[in-house]
């Protein structure tokens with residue numbers, strides 16, 4: 001099917017995607033049934049489904065595999081100076097317990113597709129495969145390239161997935177949309193907080209529990225330092241698109257028995273800081289607090305940075321935000337709003353490579369990683385229509 005009446009392009013694409021509904025459901029179910037729990041991943045079995053699809057449409061593609069069975073697949077439609085990348089991840093978090101049916105035998109009910117990965121992120125991939133088909137059939141109209149990637153390892157850091165594609169496989173694009181933020185297409189992720197994970201170790205001296213004064217209690221000292229860290233002041237405390245910065249005490253490990261003075265205590269912290277704030281300042285502040293406590297109590301601490309993902313932001317007036325807003329308003333009747341995310345997505349890595357990247361997509365906020373995960377079929381069809389219109393606009 002080809003369109004040749006640009007005036008009613010929106011209706012044309014809408015009708016096309018309505019006709020694709022069964023295919024979208026079928027592809028989503030196939031992808032869900034490909035069990036790609038990460039760990040161990042095994043994304044190759046989902047990649048084979050996408051590969052068959054690309055091959056049947058003569059869409060050129062490449063498979064990139066950094067570790068055995070941890071495959072990524074990238075398909076290319078159209079040629080030209082500009083490019084739009086859409087990446088959905090093919091790994092899922094472990095299913096967990098308490099499902100009413102087998103999470104890897106997808107089922108539909110009440111206008112929704114159920115199964116692990118339905119809303120995070122395989123439903124979106126199925127919807128984007130319908131867009132790929134549409135664009136392939138209308139390839140002659142494209143003056144740029146649509147790149148659809150099914151990526152590995154998103155749920156555990158992306159080192160075998162998008163990070164590998166960007167750093168080692170030469171994957172590039174001018175623009176990117178990552179459909180992994182849910183919020184029913186009502187939010188455009190344009191900025192993300194920094195995520196600083198830290199470990200603090202308190203070193204004490206072991207002794208008999210009946211004579212604690214002869215030892216140094218690593219737990220008490222840790223409590224002193226944590227009480228002060230709880231009051232940590234951030235340099236930047238507000239941002240027009242973000243909630244305030246946050247600090248989570250995620251774990252404490254120490255001690256073996258009531259009658260032993262513990263010599264070691266470890267805690268882990270998750271600090272989410274705003275763009276414009278500096279992780280160096282935060283670490284310096286914490287080091288200052290630690291020094292004070294070391295002097296006041298006979299304490300000794302180590303501070304270790306586990307990881308630091310820098311905050312990112314793209315300009316709000318970039319063309320993707322405008323196109324997403326315009327087409328979503330036309331199709332759904334509601335205009336999505338640019339927002340800041342407290343969680344980190346792969347959008348970060350794209351922005352750091354100079355790609356104008358935003359997060360946008362279907363799915364309820366509460367479905368990702370949940371038991372009986374599901375997604376609305378209508379949302380997947382609407383999303384395909386919106387994304388096809390965006391691709392046509394930005395690539396022609």
Ligand SMILES: [Zn+2]
Nearest residue numbers: 089120121180
């Ligand atoms: Zn996801």
